[in-house]
Amino acid sequence: MVESLRQLSKASVYDYTTRPRHEWVMDHAGQIIILVSQIYWAKGAEEALDGILVPDDPIEGIKQWYDQTVHYLNGLIQLVRGELTKLQRGALVSLITIDVHNRDIIEYLINDGTASKKEFNWQMRIRYYWDESIGAIGDCRIEQVTASFVFAHEYLGASFRLVITPLSDRCYMTLTGALQLQLGGAPAGPAGTGKTETTKDLAKALGNCCVVFNCGENLDYKFMGKFLKGLAQCGAWACFDEFNRINVEVLSVVAQQIITIQIALRGNASEFEFEGQVIKLIPTFGVFITMNPGYAGRTELPDNLKA
DSSP: OHHHHHHHHHHHHHHHTTSOHHHHGGGSOHHHHHHHHHHHHHHHHHHHHTTTTTTTOHHHHHHHHHHHHHHHHHHHHHHHTSOOOHHHHHHHHHHHHHHHHHHHHHHHHHHHTOOOTTSHHHHTSOEEEEETTSTTTOEEEEEETTEEEEOOOOOOOSOOOOOOOHHHHHHHHHHHHHHHTTOOBOOBOSTTSSHHHHHHHHHHHTTOOEEEEEOOTTOOHHHHHHHHHHHHHHTOEEEEETGGGSOHHHHHHHHHHHHHHHHHHHTTOSEEEETTEEEEOOTTOEEEEOBOTTOTTOOOOOHHHHO
């Protein structure tokens, strides 16, 4: 699966430059058009900021790139108004959602007078690059501030994407920073504010599989051990919803299970011992929890688990 998607992505990267964008989007899978479109958008923005687009004038360059981004967006809007299959429409709606955010980013850079790609206004964005030096055929590298990932190429289909707000941007920055340090993330807040959806959307942005699991007081440490063992071996993410419903006695054991995996990740181990069994470890593993504080029947997290 990963190999196939990587080859399709590479083919799409080369195909992008050969014809108009509105033709190109109709011939590739939804997940891949978003990925490749992001790669070329970041490339164009960096060329503008480097003074390549308009020689030695990054401010004017970024204004031109804004016009180009709007032009691309208008092209997609024309397509969406036409006759499309359900699948094509789903893929294009997701692409437009991402493109609108990209347009907003460029607008923000113009208003803030950003004149270099080294400035934080640009570094804080999730940026995609096609890197020929990764593996045999090249791969997509994703960067945000100090964090760096290789796109995981999990087959996600033409799934919908969240509208990205400044708050989502800050959440993504926090979570990618945590992942870079081999830690987990714990978005907190009232019910229905999008903690789980934001985590799932970040997984889509990094090409990862994300399993959402609703926790209850009937969970024991053996079940959690099996769950974490599976995640470590396939490099997936889990988002444990309403994590503080689990009994506090179980949570302190879960803390030991998670730290065992984190120590193995920090040591760049390809396999490690987990509950008496040697299992393999894929480094894209990530564990996230969401909690709704202050309801009856919820436990406080033990200190070792918070850490």
